[in-house]
Amino acid sequence: MRPGTPNFGECSSSTSLSSHLEDVDDDHMIAVVLTEEYAKLDGAIARRLANLAPIAHAPRINLYIPNQSDASLEYHRLLQRLNVYGLHEVKVSGDGNCQFRALSDQMFKSPKYHKLVRKDIVKQIKDYRSLYEGYIPMKFSRYYKKMAKSGEWGDHITLQAAADKFVAKICLLTSFRDTCFIEIVPRSQTPKRELWLSFWSEVHYNSLYAVQDVPVQQKPRKKHWLF
Structure with missing residues (x-):
């Protein structure tokens, strides 16, 4: 056998x-x-950030990880922005899957489907190689095989692939000093939804909501054969 x-x-x-x-x-x-x-489009957050001009997104891999001191300053800057705009983070685990967990929470109101989200994003990259290969400074097969592994950090290429795959405008409220708000839009389709993430820059992603719209934590759904 x-x-x-x-x-x-x-x-x-x-x-x-x-x-x-x-x-x-x-x-x-x-x-x-x-x-x-x-x-559904999350108009509540969009209205709160209407005065911010979004920065165009540039797909790229993670090149710089801030040191502890810089990361601490970045985090406090992000917290200030969340407070100013009345936004709330639904925190997800910092286990290397945070980008995919945050996207899962935005789409499914639960981070538990992060493996499904990662699988769909990696498949998008493999199936439409010509759209992403030019941004990858390594052998293409090495990149997508690496990105398919649980715990591998998502980057700005996977965000673009997510926008394309899920036909979504992905909006990042960031901790960058000069780039507060980034939008990632599908390349060839009008977005059908908005996905909002907070981005502690190059460190961690969380799922983002207007304070009054934070979802109530759902109880696990029973399997269909249970009563």
Whole structure:
């Protein structure tokens, strides 16, 4: 038998595989329902930031990680901006998946679908190589294989791919001194939704809401066979 081939002659192995596949299918089904439910333009935040001129986005990999002192100053600057505009961060884990977790929270009102989000973004990059390869200063296959791994930091290329894949305008309120507000728009389609992230620059992403619109934490949904 080839390595990795399930032994369907063993009842326990077959049952385990079937259960795993059902869990994956259920998570995907719930994600689809949630993204349809929440795929609305978030006009509340846009109105709050109407006086800010967005900066054009330039896809690039992460080149600079600030030292502790600079990062602390950047974080306080971001907090001040959140307070000024009455915005609230839904914080996600800083485990290397934060960009994908924050995008998941914006689309599905839960960060738990970050693996699905990452998979879709990497597939977008692979399937439309010509759109992204020019921004990648390494072998293309090395880049997307690296980015497919859980814990690999998302960058400004994955943000552009997310905007293209999900037909979304991605809006970043940042901690950059001279670049407070960045918009990433789909290359060839009119956006169908807005996804709002806070960006502690080159350190961490969180999901962003107007204070009055912060979603109530949802209880985990039961599997369809439970009552």
